[in-house]
Amino acid sequence: MIGVLIVIIFTALTVIAFWVVSSRDLSSSVIYFMAFGLGSTVLYVLFSAPDVALTEAVIGAGISGVVFLVSLLQTQTKEDT
C-alpha cells in the first residue's frame, strides 16, 4: 500500500515541480511551490519522519511561500520572457 502511495506522490511532485519551473505567472508558480512543499510533507510522514514533515509544512512550504509572495508583491508578478 505504502509503495503505491509513494509512487503516486512522487509522480505528482514531479509534475508540480515542472509547473513551478515552467509557469509564466510568478504567483501561481509560488502557489505550486507551496503545493510541492505539502506533497513532500506527506512523503515525509510516509517515510516515518513526522518531525521533518512538520518542519517542511511550516517552514518549507509555509514560510518560504509567504516570503516569496511578499517579495513578489514588492516587485513584479509576471515573468518577462
Add this chain to the structure above:
Amino acid sequence: MLETLNQTTFLHTVVAIGSFTIFTIGLVGVLSKKNLFKIFLSLSIVESSLFLFFIGSHFEVGKAAPIVADGIKLFDGHMVDPVPQAMILTTIVIGVAVLALSLTFVVNYYRLSGNIDIDKMDELGEVQ
C-alpha cells in the same frame, strides 16, 4: 504485485528515480530561467529533492518513527535512524534563511534597478 511494491529496495529505487527527476527539473530551471524568482524557486526545489532522497533512502518498510514514547526508552532496530531527520530539519531551516536573504537582495536590487532579469544584471565585470 503489491507485495513487491512494498519492498524496501523497490521503494529506494522509486525515491532515487523520483528525486533525481525533480532534481533535474529544478536544475534546468536554475540554468535556463532568466527571472531571479524563478531561479531561487528552482534552487529550493533542487534542495527539496535532496531532502526527499536522503530521508527516503534511509526509510525501511515497517520501521516506526523515531519518537521515544512512554514505554520505549531507547532508539532500537524498530525505528528509523533519527540522525538524517535531525540533519534535514536543520538543513530546511538553513535553506529558508538563505532563501529569505536572497529574496531580500532581489527585492532591494529591483528597487534600485527595476530589473529582476539575470541577463540584464551588468553592473559587474571588467572595466574597459
Add this chain to the structure above:
Amino acid sequence: MFNFEITALGNMFFGLTVLVFVSLFFVPNKHRSVTLYSLLFASLACIFYASDLITLFIGWEIMGWSSYFLIAKTADKQTLQKYIVFNIGGAFTLLGAIILIYGACGSFVYSELDFSAVPSGQVTAITILLLLTLFVKSGIMPFHYWVVDSYSQSNDLFSAVLSAIISKTGVFAFILIFFQIITVQYLQTPILEVVAWLGVLTSIIATFKAINEDEAKRLLAYSSIAQVGYIVTILSIMGSLSLEAALYHTVIHTFVKLLLFINVAAIIYVSKQHRFSTLGGLLYKYPLNFILLVVGIISLAGMPPLGGFSSKFLIYTALLEEHKGLLLAAVLFSSASAFLYCYKLVYGIYLGQPTNPKTEAYPRIPLRFYVPQILGAVILITLGTIPGVIVPMFNGILGSVGFEPVLYRGVFVLGSDFASFNGGVVIGAFGLIFVLILLFFVRLKNRSVKPKDRLDISYCGEVPRADVNLHYGYGMGRELSRIGLIKMILSRSSHALWQRVSTLFGDLSGITQKLYTLSAQNMGLVIFAFFTILLYMGVK
C-alpha cells in the same frame, strides 16, 4: 638564512663597489634616494660575500627591485616592463637553478655542494639556467633587450652604477659558480663553446649598434654590453690566464664606465642635451672634462699606454695561448671597431662646430662631477704605468678558487710565461711621442685661423644654410649600413618582437578575462558541465 664568508673574490668586487659608490656620492643628482641606494649597496655586499646560494639569491633579488625603483622615476613604461620581465625572469631562473642544485646536492651552502654524483643532464640543466641569469644581468646578446633602454633612461648617476657595478654581478656569479662551485671537469665543453661565441658576437653586434647611436648614453650602454661580452668570452675559456684577464678587464671596465658615464652626465647636466647632433664644440669650454674623456676612451679602446691596454693584452694572450684563433680574430675585429664609437664620443661632444646656439651660455661643470672621473682616471693611468700592481690580488683570487696563478709578480711588468710587456717602457715611449706631437701642434697654433661662427667654413666651396647640420657626429655610421652584414645587424631591432610578445599575452589575458565575467547562470552551467565531465571520466 644569511650566511656570509669573506673571500678574495668577494673582496675584489666589493672593493670596486665601495669605490664606485663612494665616488658617486659626490655627484649632484636630482633623484637621490638614500634608502634605495643603501639597499642596493647592502644587496651587493650580500651577493659578493654570500656563502650560500640563498643569500646570493636574496642579494640578487634585492638588487633587482631596488634598481627597478631607482630607474622607475625617469624611465618610460615599456622600458620598465622590459626591465622587470628580464630581471625578475633572470632571478627566477636563478631560483630554479638553485632549487635544482638543492634537489641534486641537498644543500645550499657553497662548500657542501658536490656535483660528482649528479647526472650530467641535470648539471647541464643547472648550467643553462644559471647562464640565462648571468646573461640577463650582463646583457649578453639574446637577453640584452632591457639593457640599453634602462641604461639610457635611468638618471645619469644610476647609469654609471648599472654599467660599472651591476653588470659585473653577472661576471662575479659566473666566476663564483663555474670556477668554484660547479668546477671545470663537470662542465660540458659545447656549452662553453656556445658561451664564448655568444660573448664575442654580442660584442661585435653591440659595437656596431653603438657606432650608429646618436645618443651619448645609449652609445655607452652598447659599449658596456660589448665590453662585458669580452669578459664572458674570455671567462668561458676557463683557464688561469683567462680568469686573470677577465678579472683585469672587469676592474678596467668598471672604472672606464664610471669615468665615461659621469663625464657624459656632466655634459648633460650643463647642456641638457644628450644627443651628439645637438652637442659639439665644447672643447674650449670644458677642457678638463675633455682630457678625462680622452683618458677614458683610450682605456676603453684598449690602446696603450693606459690601463685598457693591459687588460686587452691579457685577453689576447689568453686566447692565443689556448689557440682560439677564430675567437681572437673576432675579438680583435670588434675591438678595432670600437675605435669608431670612441671617436664619436670625442668628436660629437668636444670637437667640431657647436650645433647648439646656446652653447656659450652653458654654465660651468660643478667640481663634484670630477671626483669619480679623477678617481677613474688615476686608476687607469696607474694601471697603465705599473700594470702589475694589482696582480697579487688576482693571484689571491685564483688561489682561493683553486687555480694556479700564472701572472708575474712584477710591478711594471705584466704578463705570463707566454707573453709580457713593461708598462713603464710603454708609457714612457707613448709619453715621448705625445710630447713631440704636442710641441708640433703648439708651433702650428699661431698659424691657424679661428672661425667666426659655426657657418663660417671659408675653405669649402659652398656656403651652408643655417638649418644644415654640419656636425660630424650627425649621421655618423650611416655609411656603415651599406655593408651587408652590418646593415643586417643595424636593421634588426628587438622592439617588434617585444611588441608582438606583449600583444600576445595581452590577447590571452583578454580571453581569460572573459571567463571571469560569466553571469551566475553560466557559472552554474560551467559547474554542472565540469561535474558531468568528471563523472563521465570517473565512470569510464
Add this chain to the structure above:
Amino acid sequence: MSLVYFIAIPILASFLTPFYKNYLRFVSVLVNILLAGFAAFFYSRLPLNEFISLDSPLSIIFILDYVSFFFVSLFIGVMLFFSLYSIKEKNNTAVFVVTNIFTSGALGLILSADIFNIYIFFEIASISAYILTGLNRDKVAYSGAIKYMIVGAVASIFLLLGIMLMYLNLGYLTLSSIGAGFHTMDKGIQYLVLLSLFIGFGIKTEILPLNFWVADIYQATPTKIAALFSAVLSKAYLFVFFHILYTLKVDAPALLFLTAIGLLSFAVAELSALRSKDVKRIFAYSTLGQLGVLFLALSSANVVVVSGALFLILVHSISKLMLFFSLDLVEKKMHSTRVEAFAGFRSAFLFTIFAIGFLSLLGIPPFAGFIAKLTILKGFASMGAYGIVGAILAISLVEATYFFRLLSANQRSKKTAEIKVPLLQKIMLSLLALAILYLGLFPQGLLDFCTDAAQTLIQGVIHV
C-alpha cells in the same frame, strides 16, 4: 574551558547587539581579544578533542590540533586586526554584527570534526559572506550578492549531496570514523562522494573552472571586506577541504588531479590580471592565483611542501589584508579603484606598503612570501617534481609584470591627490608590513610550527 566558546562567544556578541548598539565595535574588539586569550590558553594543551553529547560515532566533535590551531589563531588575528582597524567607524554597526557571525562560522569550520557540523558552519560562513557582499547597498553590491548566493547555493547543494552519500553508505558523521570506513565503500560511490565534495568546496575555495564568479564578487564587496574574504573565508574552506581529503586518504591520481587543477588555476588567474584595469579585480585575480598555488601545494602530500603552503597562507593573509586596506584608503580618496585612480595618489607611506605587499606576494626576498615560496619549491625539488617548480616560477613572472606595472604607474604618473593616512591606520598597516619583513628575515620559529601542523594535516583526523 571548552572549544565551543570559540564559536559561541562571537555569535552571542552579535545576537546581543541591541544591548550595546553604539558600542558594538568595542565589544567586537573585546570579543576578539578574548578569543585570542582562549587560543593562547589552548596552545599548551594541543592537541585537543572535545566531545559534546553522545558517543564517538554520532557525537558532535571539536578538535584543536596543530593545524587547526594554526588556522584558528590566524583567523582570530585577522579579525582582531580588522576590528581594531575599523574601531573609529561609529555608524557601521551592521559590519560588526555580521563579521562576528563570520568569525564564528570560520572558526566553526576549522574546529568541527564531523561532517554535518562542517556543513552547518559552511552555511553560516557563507550566509555572513553574502550579507557582507551586499553591505554597500547599491546596485553593484546587490547584484554581486545575488550572483554570490546563486553560486553559493549550488556549492552547498553539492556539499550536501556528498555528505548524504557518505552517511547513507557508512552511517557515520564524524570525520575519524568516515576516514576509517571510507575505503570499505563501493568504488563508484567513493568517486561520487569525492567529486561532490570537490565541486562543493572547489566553488568556495575558488579553484579553476569553478572560480569564474570570484572577481565579480570581490568587485562588488566593500574593499575592506574583500580582504576578509581573501584572508579568512577562502582559507577556511581550503583547510576544511584538505582536512577531509587527507582524512579520507584519497589515492595518488586524485591528488595529482588536484595539483594539475591548482597549477592551471594559478596560470589562468595571473594571466587574467595582466590586462585588468581595476585594481580591486587585480587583487582578486592575485588571490585566485595564490589559492591555486596553495591548492597545488596542499595536494602534494609532502610535509615540506605543505608546511610551505601553510606559511604561504599566513603570509598571503597578511599581505592581502595590507593591500586591500590600503586600497580602501585610496578608494576613499579617489572614489575609484581603477588603475588610473591608483596611479594618481601621492603618499610615500601607502606606496611603500603596496610595494612591500606586492613583493611579498611575488615571493621576492627579503619578504616573507619568499620563504613560503622557497619552502614549497624545496619540497617539490625533494620530490623530484621539477616541472612544477618551473611552472610556478614561469607563472610568477606574469604576476611580477602586472604588480610592477601598478607600482610604476603610480611612480611615474602625475599625482592628483595627496592621501593623508590617519595615525591609527598608519600604525596598523606598518605593523603588518613589519610582520612581513620579520617573517622574511626570521622565519624559523613559524616554519617549525608549520612543519608540525603539516604533519598533522597530512595524517588526517585519527580515530580516537
